Amino acid sequence: MAAKSEQTRQLVADVALKLFREIGFEKTTMRAIAQEAGVSVGNAYYYFASKDELVQELYIQVQDEHAVVAAQALENVQDLAGRLKAVLHTGIDVMTPYHQFGSDFIATAIRPTSPVNPFGEASTAARDASLAIFRSAVEGSSPSVAKKLRDDLPELLWLAYMGVALYWVYDKSEGQRRTRRLIDGAAPLMARGLSLAKIPGVSKVFDDVLGLVRSVKEDPK
Amino acid sequence: MAAKSEQTRQLVADVALKLFREIGFEKTTMRAIAQEAGVSVGNAYYYFASKDELVQELYIQVQDEHAVVAAQALENVQDLAGRLKAVLHTGIDVMTPYHQFGSDFIATAIRPTSPVNPFGEASTAARDASLAIFRSAVEGSSPSVAKKLRDDLPELLWLAYMGVALYWVYDKSEGQRRTRRLIDGAAPLMARGLSLAKIPGVSKVFDDVLGLVRSVKEDPK
DNA sequence: ACCCCGTTTTGAACACGTTCAAGAAAGTGC
DNA sequence: GCACTTTCTTGAACGTGTTCAAAACGGGGT
Missing domain, CATH: 1.10.10.60 (Homeodomain-like)
Incomplete structure (x- = not known):
């Protein structure tokens, strides 16, 4: 059996x-x-095989829950800022029960050898799932995001999400409301910043940023 | 005795x-x-008192060396992009002997309780020293950086430096040349991005970003 | 019933970071 | 020189994550 x-x-x-x-x-x-x-x-x-693998179990579970809750929260929101907020807030929501444990988690996760390392081999599935959430946030938004950004943006947002998570770990304010404020402030700003890509002088800088990001991604060797 | x-x-x-x-x-x-x-x-x-404190010893020593080497590298460079490159490259230089050990260092450093935590109490001195390097990079540059940015920029650059260091830790390329390329690409881009602050439509976004950064900084409570 | 063999379970053992009671050395006052 | 205190040093012991040889279990084949 x-x-x-x-x-x-x-x-x-x-x-x-x-x-x-x-x-x-x-x-x-x-x-x-x-x-x-x-x-x-x-x-x-x-x-x-290790205590870390139990952490991985947690990571996967939290990730799965995020996918469900975020999809729900995205249902009635059109604008990019709102959609970003939805994804980020729900991300924090699902992690909240483990807040006190966050720093240990990150310390574990950050080792390249850890199965939980978000950039690593072993968590490809979890990362792809997380990336998919951000992709859907970007793709479902209207007004839509500039074409040239659409491919790389989800990955960048995911990276920003890692940053927010890090901030959240250190956030000692009651109920981590500082993190909530950060999200509420940063999401509209990101959306607004992206809309600047249309301005001629700015556009080239965006192109270069994207070029750099691509050249610097973990590709073969 | x-x-x-x-x-x-x-x-x-x-x-x-x-x-x-x-x-x-x-x-x-x-x-x-x-x-x-x-x-x-x-x-x-x-x-x-702990193995971590030995890591702190290392952290301080590396930081001190960075200050010396960076100051020297800044001597004959005027433009912001070049100055940023100088500071970032020398930062990587002094860490290089410890590269294989980088991920353990970061895993240690990232715990809020660690004496090496770069955001923490115990390493205020080391962080201030590091911040001073970036401040001098910003202040000594000509053409000079927009006044409204001058105060907050060093801290943001320091944060970016933490990001570069993180990238470096994961960088498995020979001699970590990918990190070198990232620095060479990112430094001019940052400088160029900052120069956009003069454009009317962009200026407001910059202001909001700065406002958010300020409101979100670790201040009392 | 019996044996076989792969899966599952056990608990003792190991190396590690860390603690601590005890002792040795060095300093101080006389 | 001698007592006393402070600083320094020791090594055994604790609790931890992890390993592993051995045992128990389970279910086919005969």
């Missing part, structure tokens, strides 16, 4: 995520997870 | 930094440092 095995795996993952939320990353020891799940330490390792 | 104590401290720090360079962060265990330095583990901890 493959179901039994899967059941243990899920149990361990669920307990781990629960403990992450309740007592934070550091205090959630592998021993604590095992005990709370009623299995041995070694057994947890049979399903997750 | 206070010198004896200081000598031990230096010895431990020197050995630690040497090992960081030679065998990387993870493989440099506290036991290895102690053994190589000919002291006990506990003794190393008498001078450095």
Whole structure:
């Protein structure tokens, strides 16, 4: 019965995520997870090669939830600024239960060897899912975004999202409302900045920026 | 004799930094440092409360060196793009011996509790030193930067520098030449972008960006 | 029933960062 | 020189993430 095995795996993952939320990353020891799940330490390792992989589990789950919630929030919004806000706010929403744990997450995620590294191999799927959210935010907006920007913009917005997430991690204000303000301020500004691409003198700078971004992307070698 | 104590401290720090360079962060265990330095583990901890504090030692040293080298590189360069290049390139220069160790450093640095966190309390001195480098790059440039930008620009450039450093950490190209290309491409673009601030339609967007940046800075509460 | 073999589970063991009670050395006042 | 204090040094011990040889389980084949 493959179901039994899967059941243990899920149990361990669920307990781990629960403990992450309740007592934070550091205090959630592998021993604590095992005990709370009623299995041995070694057994947890049979399903997750490292504590980091449990973080990956969390990452995927949060990402999935973001996709759902963002799609919903995008339904009745047309303008780019509003759509950006929707995606960014929902992004923060789904992460909120893990806020205290955010810095540990980022410290884990930032290692190139980590399965959770957002730029890395192992999280291609999660990153693509996240990118898709931003692509839909861009493509569904009206008035529409300048053609020449449309391809690269989602990736840049995703990068900005990483920045917002970083800001959020450090945000000690009550309910992280500073981050909310940042989003509310930055989203319209980005939309407005992009609309400047039409101005002749500015257009060339935009082209060069895009050229640089392309040349600098992680491509083969 | 206070010198004896200081000598031990230096010895431990020197050995630690040497090992960081030679065998990387993870493989440099506290036991290895102690053994190589000919002291006990506990003794190393008498001078450095944690492995992180040894990283801080490295951070300070690299920062100091950057200040010296950057000042020198700025001597004969007038235009902003060139000055930016100088500061960024020298920044990468001084970090280069530690490249393989970069991701561990960042993972350490990014925790709010870390003494090396660039946004944190404990590294105010180092950050201010770094900010001063960028301020001098901005202030010494001719043609000069628009007045309204002059105050906030150094901080924004420093932030961009953090981004470049992050890119560099992930840069697996030979000698990290992709990062060099990024700097060479981005510096003139930033300078050119800033010159757009004079265009009427653009000016307002700049003002709003600056306003947002100010409102969002880590100020009291 | 029995054995076989792949999957799952166990718990002891390892190396690590870190702590700490205890002792050695160095300094200070007399 | 001697007691006393402060500074420095030691190494064993703790809790952590992780590994691994061995055991238990499960389900086909005979």
